[in-house]
Amino acid sequence: MLKNTSSGYGLIAILLHWIMVLAIFGMFGLGLYMVELTYYDSWYHGSLETHKAIGVLVALVLIGRYVWRLFNTTPAGLSEKKIENTAAHVAHMALYLVMAALLISGYLISTADGRSVEVFGLFSVPATLTDRGSQEEIAGEVHEILAWLLMAMVAVHALAALKHHFINRDNTVKRMLKPGL
């Protein structure tokens, strides 16, 4: 059961969701860790190179995920109250937006001087906007703020899902674990 139905998610959507969960938590942790390293730590360069490379891959997965969403049915909201379904929809769109802004701001830091982002030696993403001097600073501030904002939104997202599971006792969490519900 790969594709979504009107009531449940397909396997692809479910896998994409949990891959993103791992990526988001992993990247946040890596980001927090790498900025504490000093120039003489052996992972000083490697941690940043890894963070940037994974960032590019996450951006590709996010694009893929959005395209998949366009070509699929979106399962109906599980609440009887229209406002709750709308709120969930808005919250999910906000998650996509913050993720996209986070990825773009990260890219703008490293490409501010015209350098490309190397992805594990396989390919590189060239620079576009290059306003060296201020771009890396502004993009850096934005990137840091959005990272924390995303984690706050993730916390709310997770708590809301658990609320639906334990309090409303509906299929919200179940259908993100099992295809075809």
Place this chain on the structure above:
Amino acid sequence: MKKLLLALSVSAAAMTATVANAADYVIDTQGAHASVNFKVKHLGYSWLVGRFNDFEGSFEWDKAKPADSEIEVTIKTASVDSNHAERDKHLRSKDFLLTDKYPTATFKSTSYKPTGEGKGELTGEFTLRGVTKTITFPVSQIGEGKDPWGGYRAGFAGEYTLMLGDYGMDGYLGNIPVVMELNVEGVRK
């Protein structure tokens, strides 16, 4: 009446005599004929060079009276440029320049002592990352004269080696010398 006229002309002459001191020069950042550069050894293996792109200043200079010379320069620390955005971002951070808190570095001279033909020692107050120290360093007069566009210019070069640890940057580069190279050309006002 004659005495009054005599007194007035003597004091006028006296005043004009004191006005003929060192001329004012503006450092030509407009034409980018000046630079504030630095170099520091990378891991001890090579010279890493960079500069501060944004600075301004002026100086007073008279070839006939070099000891009257004065200079002041203000550098925008956030304009640090080592040709690498990620490195420059690190240099602006609290590990190094902390440019958010200390947006400028300044040098204001207190004396200039000629030491030979076209050379001298410049002493002044240098403030970096909020720490002020009195420093003295050698300066060379490179040349001076008219330019093709109606102006008069004078140029100098100076070099000073500092330790980051002396200016609040104790971290892992605290004890590595950083060579500051100052090149200025001023246009006489």
